[in-house]
Amino acid sequence: MSKNATALPNPVDCTIGVIGGGISGLAAAHRILELQPEAKVLLLEASDRLGGILHSERHEGFLIEAGADNFITTPPYAVDFCKRIGFDTELIETNDSYRRAFVVSKGTLQPIPAGFAVMAPSRIWPIISTSILSWRGKLRMAAELFVRRREADGTESLAAFVRRRLGREVYERLVQPLVAGIYTGDPEQLSIGATVPRFLKMEKEHGSLIRAMMKEQKQQRKAVQKSSGARYSQFVAPREGMSAFVQAIVDRLGEATLSLKSPVEQVAQSTEGRWIISVGGPQPQTHHVDGLILATPARRNPALLKKVASTLAEEFTKIPYGSCALVSFGFLREQIGNPLDGFGLVVPSIENRKILSCSFSSIKYANRAPEGHVLLRAFVGGACQGELVDLDDQQLQKLVLRELSDLLLIRGEPRMKHVTRQVRAMPQYYVGHEQLVKRIEAQADQLPNFALASNVLHGIGIPNCIQTGEQAAEKVLADLTKPSRRKSNALEVTSSL
Numbered sequence: 001m002s003k004n005a006t007a008l009p010n011p012v013d014c015t016i017g018v019i020g021g022g023i024s025g026l027a028a029a030h031r032i033l034e035l036q037p038e039a040k041v042l043l044l045e046a047s048d049r050l051g052g053i054l055h056s057e058r059h060e061g062f063l064i065e066a067g068a069d070n071f072i073t074t075p076p077y078a079v080d081f082c083k084r085i086g087f088d089t090e091l092i093e094t095n096d097s098y099r100r101a102f103v104v105s106k107g108t109l110q111p112i113p114a115g116f117a118v119m120a121p122s123r124i125w126p127i128i129s130t131s132i133l134s135w136r137g138k139l140r141m142a143a144e145l146f147v148r149r150r151e152a153d154g155t156e157s158l159a160a161f162v163r164r165r166l167g168r169e170v171y172e173r174l175v176q177p178l179v180a181g182i183y184t185g186d187p188e189q190l191s192i193g194a195t196v197p198r199f200l201k202m203e204k205e206h207g208s209l210i211r212a213m214m215k216e217q218k219q220q221r222k223a224v225q226k227s228s229g230a231r232y233s234q235f236v237a238p239r240e241g242m243s244a245f246v247q248a249i250v251d252r253l254g255e256a257t258l259s260l261k262s263p264v265e266q267v268a269q270s271t272e273g274r275w276i277i278s279v280g281g282p283q284p285q286t287h288h289v290d291g292l293i294l295a296t297p298a299r300r301n302p303a304l305l306k307k308v309a310s311t312l313a314e315e316f317t318k319i320p321y322g323s324c325a326l327v328s329f330g331f332l333r334e335q336i337g338n339p340l341d342g343f344g345l346v347v348p349s350i351e352n353r354k355i356l357s358c359s360f361s362s363i364k365y366a367n368r369a370p371e372g373h374v375l376l377r378a379f380v381g382g383a384c385q386g387e388l389v390d391l392d393d394q395q396l397q398k399l400v401l402r403e404l405s406d407l408l409l410i411r412g413e414p415r416m417k418h419v420t421r422q423v424r425a426m427p428q429y430y431v432g433h434e435q436l437v438k439r440i441e442a443q444a445d446q447l448p449n450f451a452l453a454s455n456v457l458h459g460i461g462i463p464n465c466i467q468t469g470e471q472a473a474e475k476v477l478a479d480l481t482k483p484s485r486r487k488s489n490a491l492e493v494t495s496s497l
C-alpha cells in the first residue's frame, strides 16, 4: 500500500484499539487515521506519557535523551513518516566535519577505518594503514575474498559469522565493539540473520562481504553523481530531541482517544468477534473494539494474550532482553584535552573496560549543549555486563568519569551529571530468532482483525518500529474492510486456540 494520505475506498465505522504508546503504537495509530479518517482509534498507554523509549528533557541547558538519540535515514521509513507529519523540517543532520568514530585500541583512541561499516570495509587504503589490526589480521581479512560461502540455516551467531569470514582479530578489535555499541548485545549469541541480515545477503549474492561492499560503494558514488537535490546524512535527529518528535505525532492524532495511565491487563474476544480490552490500575475499565494492535514490548505480551492465544503468548517468553545505563556528562570544552574530532568511541571487550561506548553528543548534533560546553553520553551494561546497571547513580558516574578521563584527557568534575537506566528495554535477536518471529507472525495472523507492532519483529531501530506499526494498521484496516472475515475468523480462532 502506498504511503499517502488517500483514504481507503470503503470507510468503515469501526474502533481500533492500539495498546502501547511507544513509537510502534504511535505510528500504527497515525497510519489508521491517515488511511481511514472515519475510524476511531483508542490508544492505551500504561505510563503517564507517550513515546516509550523515546524521551528527552533539557537538564541544566543540556539536551538529555533517555533512549534513542537519532535514527538512520536508509531504509527511509522514519524520514518518510516525518515528511508526512510535517516534521522533516525539524530534523537536523550530523555535523559533517566530524564524520568518524574511534575505537579503543590498546588503551588509546584510534579512528575506525573510513568506509568500515559495522563489519566489513568498503575501502582498501584505510584498512591497510590502520594500526588497529596487525599485518596478520589484515591479511586474514583480505582472505575473505576467497572464503567459501556457507548456506544460511539460521544457526550461525554474529560472532561465528565474522570470525569465519573475516578472522578473529577483525571480530575482536572492530566488529564486537561496534555491535555491542549498537545492540548492547552479546555477538556470540546474536543471530547474524536476524540482527544484520544485510551481510548474510551479501555473502549469498556476492560470495564475499568485501566484494559486495566495494560494489555498493561504487553504486552509491554513481547515484550521488546522478542525483540532484538535497540528500540527508546517514543519521538524523530531531532538533529539540525525541520528545518533540513524539509531540509532533500526538498533535496529528487529533481524532484519536489517547488514554494514559491505562495499563492493559489482558485481552479477550467476544462471540461477535470483537476484542475486549481489560485495563487495570487505579481506574479499571473494559473497552470493546473491532480491531486490535498490540504494540507493547514482547515481554508484556504473555500476560496480555494468555487467555486468547496461549501458544502465541508462550512464544513471547522466549525473547530475552538486555538492560543498560546511560551516563551523561556536561563539561566546559577546555576541560577536555582530546580534540573530540568525531562522533564518539566504542570499546572492545578485550580492552577490559566498563563502558561500552560514548557519544560526543554535542559534537555529533547541534543544539545539545550550552555555548562553550560539551555533552558526552556513555553506555554501560548490556548483555555482557548487565549487573553494572544495578550500581547506584554515584557509583556509575564515578566509574564512567574515571574511564572517560583516561581516554579523553578530562580534567576536573563535570558541570552536569545525569543517569538514566533502560531496564530490559532492548530485545536480543539471539540465534533462532528468525524462526521464532515466523512462528509468532503465523499465529498472530490467525487472530481476526489483529496485528503486532514492535521492535522484536524486524529490527530494533526507529525506522523498523515505524514500519511494523504502519503495516499493522494496514493489516487490521484491510481485515476490517472484508466483512466476511470479520466474524467467521473470530469464531474459528476462539475455538482453535
Ligand SMILES: Cc1cc2nc3c(=O)[nH]c(=O)nc-3n(C[C@H](O)[C@H](O)[C@H](O)COP(=O)(O)OP(=O)(O)OC[C@H]3O[C@@H](n4cnc5c(N)ncnc54)[C@H](O)[C@@H]3O)c2cc1C
Pocket (backbone or CB within 6 Å): 019, 020, 021, 022, 023, 024, 025, 044, 045, 046, 047, 050, 051, 052, 053, 054, 066, 067, 068, 069, 070, 071, 072, 262, 263, 264, 265, 295, 296, 297, 300, 324, 326, 422, 425, 426, 453, 454, 455, 460, 461, 462, 463, 465
Ligand atoms: C538505550 C537505547 C538506545 C537506543 N538508541 C537508538 C537509536 O539511537 N536509534 C534507533 O533507531 N533506535 C534506538 N533504540 C531502539 C529504539 O529506541 C526502540 O526499539 C524503539 O523506541 C521501541 O519502540 P516501541 O514502541 O516498539 O517500544 P517502547 O518504546 O518500549 O514502547 C512500548 C510502550 O508500551 C507501553 N506498555 C507496556 N505494557 C503496557 C500495557 N500492559 N498496557 C499499555 N501500555 C503498555 C510502555 O509503557 C511503552 O510506552 C535504542 C533503544 C535503547 C533502549
